[in-house]
Amino acid sequence: MTGCGGDKPGNGSDTAGGGAVRGSITVFAAASLTESFTAIGRQFEAANPGTKVTFNFTGSSALATQINEGAPADVFAAASPKNMAVVIDAGNGAGTPTTFVRNQLVIAVAKGNPKSITGLAGLTTPGLKVALCADAVPCGAAARTAIDTAGVKVTPVTLEQDVKAAMSKVKLGEVDAALVYRTDARAAASDVDAVEFPESAKAVNDYPIVALKDARNAAGAQAFIAYVLSPDGTRLLTGAGFQAP
Known part of the structure; x- marks a missing residue:
């Protein structure tokens, strides 16, 4: 698990593959990511037997509030840097958010x-x-x-x-x-x-993603983010109409 969490994101599906990650991964994601992230979740699970990705899709501002109030989550994907900053400024992010797509x-x-x-x-x-x-x-x-x-x-x-x-x-x-x-x-x-x-x-919105400080599955969080940033994840997102950052 430690080795998977330390991999650099964006190197393709192999970054998150190979069965090195196990367990449940909870992703809080903007409502506009519903279809794309649901598909990415299925692909991630197929690449990582023994994982289960659970999503909470709603408005980014509501998600940020839930996270700061202690809702259990491993990953936050917001539809704007402003809402991401609410979580980061509260000290609930693990690392620096990465912009993975844009939307218009x-x-x-x-x-x-x-x-x-x-x-x-x-x-x-x-x-x-x-x-x-x-x-x-x-x-x-x-x-x-x-x-x-x-x-x-x-x-x-x-x-x-x-x-x-x-x-x-x-x-x-x-x-x-x-x-x-x-x-x-x-x-x-x-x-x-x-x-x-x-x-x-x-009025183009940047979408940032980050692992959360209190993630119950830190390795899984990093692996999921790596998959989102991988060529497979990017291909699915741009196919849905998102723009590359």
């Missing part, structure tokens, strides 16, 4: 874009129902930056605590549009269309 916003709309939304200005149309993430979570902070950059006033009918909740509002037809990550729109492509807009380039 799109406007999620119903299939066929029935409201003919072409950009942020379209979200100001009277009567149009818009969902945003709350400012405290990374997708909300990014949305606020993009909206301010565009110089428009968007009045949401709901503020959600993570990006999946905002996306759900569009899928259920409860709102006409939502600002979500490109990766979430791609994951829901059978239900929604994605409208790109130029101001999103001013």
Whole structure:
């Protein structure tokens, strides 16, 4: 186990393979990582017989609070450096966080874009129902930056605590549009269309990952991070629409 924990990340799946790691690994990860990390978890377990990866997916701000309040976790993957800093500044990180991907916003709309939304200005149309993430979570902070950059006033009918909740509002037809990550729109492509807009380039989120100081499976935490940073992990993440850092 000690040897596995000391390996340098990013050297391919062999870094985390070979059965050197055992036991349960608990990963707290931003909601927007749900599909990608679930797939990475399956691949990691296959490469490391005897391991079990358990995930807690929700908004990064809520995860940071849970960690600082003592929730048992081995790894934290946040959707912004700001939320990661909450954990690091509290002394709960083990080492320096590594940025492993970036993500960009799109406007999620119903299939066929029935409201003919072409950009942020379209979200100001009277009567149009818009969902945003709350400012405290990374997708909300990014949305606020993009909206301010565009110089428009968007009045949401709901503020959600993570990006999946905002996306759900569009899928259920409860709102006409939502600002979500490109990766979430791609994951829901059978239900929604994605409208790109130029101001999103001013609100790209970096995603940092770190092992936690009180990790119950420190070697497993390091091995999981190594797998995320490996070519196999990177290939899966970029295939889902994330950008390389």
